[in-house]
Amino acid sequence: MSVSIVHALGIGELSRRALVxxxxxxxxxxxxxxxxxxxxxxxxxxxxxxxxxxxxxxALLPRELRAMGLRGVRRAPVLEAVPxxxxxxxxxxxxxx
Numbered sequence: 001m002s003v004s005i006v007h008a009l010g011i012g013e014l015s016r017r018a019l020v021x022x023x024x025x026x027x028x029x030x031x032x033x034x035x036x037x038x039x040x041x042x043x044x045x046x047x048x049x050x051x052x053x054x055x056x057x058x059a060l061l062p063r064e065l066r067a068m069g070l071r072g073v074r075r076a077p078v079l080e081a082v083p084x085x086x087x088x089x090x091x092x093x094x095x096x097x
Contacts, residue, residue: 014065018072019047025070032070 018025025032035057036048047065050057060068 014062014070014072016044019044019062019065024052024073025049025065026073027069027071031073 014025017023019034019037021034021036023034025034031052032049033052034047035050037044038046044062046059046061048057048059049065
């Protein structure tokens with residue numbers, strides 16, 4: 001995918017929602033956790049990011065985040081369904097014959 005297509009589709013754009021403390025960002029290889037966000041009048045001024053592999057925390061400007069190619073990580077929905085073949089009782093299962 002060329003860079004112009006990436007920018008035209010808005011891929012790689014970091015929204016204010018992606019920069020919420022407790023959220024995660026990735027460049028496709030590394031994982032970062034947003035630990036803090038400092039805002040000015042109408043924009044995010046500085047973001048504290050923790051590298052999840054080294055636990056190092058750095059304060060970065062939004063333009064530095066874009067230059068790193070970071071994007072927000074969406075959380076997967078939690079499924080509460082229990083498969084039909086799983087017994088919920090505490091009794092041991094009977095051996096298969």
